[in-house]
Amino acid sequence: MPRIRGASIEEHHEMVWAELAGALRELLLERDYDSINMGHIAARAGLARNTLYNYARDKSALVLALTERAARPALARVAAIAGRAEEPAAARLREIVEAFLRASMDQALQPMFRPGAGPLVAEVPKGPGNPFNAIVAEVENVVRDGIGRGEFRDVGDVPLTVELLSGVVRAGAERLGREPGAFATTVHASQEVILAALNHRPGERSVQD
Template sequence: MPRIRGSNIEEHHAMVWADLARALRELLLEQDYDSINMGHIAVRAGLARNTLYNYARDKGTLVLALTERASRPAVERVAAIAGRAETPAVQRMQEIILAFLEESTDQTLQMMFRPGAGALVAAMPKGPGNPFNAIVSEVENVVRDGVTSGEFRDVGDVQLTVELLSGVMRAGAERIGRDPAAFEATVRATQAIILASLNRQHDARPRQE
């Protein structure tokens, strides 16, 4: 039976998951995702390969589990910012963009923003259990607050608007993944584009004749 680390089984599992996340981050800094296999991850995490299969049946499943765990700080940060109802919606939106892009620098999360990650994104759980959906939901609340307060224009379909703007956020995360030195410039550009699209003076809806 494998040696149990920590004071109980829950602590042991938490430590193993932390080792797996560290191993994957290190490997992603050294080689392409496609060239990494379960054996590489097991060795780097200090696990026997058969033990690793107790945590995930394959690399894709493991990466999804690690991504869900890695995304929790981002979800918590965004929810905390969005929940500050006394703070202007414009400021909250700026802070959410910064927080999301900062959290996206995690090598595990970067997996979701790389070209060819469509299968991984599609495999994420649907509904509120999806961490990215949880973030989108918080952003929708901020947009609604901004429309109500008059800070943002009436965008009409808030869900659709935020879905489209999430593409800008994703593009920002992808850019940072390709060029970490462009972080500050990418944050500024992402904030400018999103806020410009919500600005009351910018109403792109077609006018009725």
Template sequence: MPKILGSSLAEHRERTRSALFAALSHLMGERGFDAVSLADIAAEAGIGRTAVYNHFPDKESLLLAFIEHETSTYVRALDASLAEVDDPVGQLRVYVRQQLQLERSYHFAPGPDLREVVSREAAMHLRAHVGQVEALLRKILTRAIEAGDIPAQHVDAVVQLVHACLSGRRVPRAEPERSEFIAATELFVLRAVGAPAAWPVRAAEVA
């Protein structure tokens, strides 16, 4: 009988899932999802291979559960940060910085793009999780347009363009390079959507 982690079956299940998520994240960061087996993940997590099947039938199911957990946690934290800012342009600044500071192993993993190595159904699930984050950006841009803070524009297209700018970027870890990189990207995005606050004030405007 496998050892129970925690004081109850519910706690055991949660701890086991957390251990598997951590192992998957670590191994994907080293090798890429396609080069990792469920047995590798179980060994890394210190969990018997057969016990893993009590939680996930295959590594694709584990991946989807991991991404759902990571995305939900991130969206809640981002939503809370955005709620502290009233100004839509200020919210966009927060959004850009939070996206760049986020370390997502399933975006930075070596090897092929995840959508190329999972089933079509799984790829659709991956896209749905990205949609949760995109919905927040869409709301920010819509508010900014309605407030007259940025010009009217095709919101759906701009959401894709902003995410293309932010996704998969390797932000420097050392300072001051890290802060400079984030500030430059923030300025680029604000200028791209036409936020007046992003443009430097000329001497003639303050004379």
């Protein structure tokens, strides 16, 4: 029976998950995602390969679990920003974009933003437990708030609009995966494209005018 570290089984599992996340981060700095296998992750985390299968059935499932865990701080940050209702919606959106792009640079999240990661993204469970869906819901609330205050134009279908604009942020995250040094310019460009889609067009009047 494997030696239990920590004061409880739960604490032991948390420690193992932390080691697995650290192992994946290190490996992704050294090699391409597709060249990493379960044996590499187990060895780097100091685990027997058979033990690793207690946490995930294969690499895809393991990376998804690590991604969901790594995304939780980003969700908390985005929710805190979105909840500052006294601030203009545009300012909150700018900060959310920056916070999410910064979080995307975590090596544990980068597999979700690699070109061709569609199948991996599609496997993330749907529903309120999905951290990415929860982040999108927070952004939708900010956009609705901005429309209600007259800051943004009425875009009609808010979920569709946010879904389309999320492609801008994903493109930014993919770029940062290739060029981490381009953070400032990528954030600025993403913010400008998103706000240009939401702001009133020339000649339009807001409900506050």
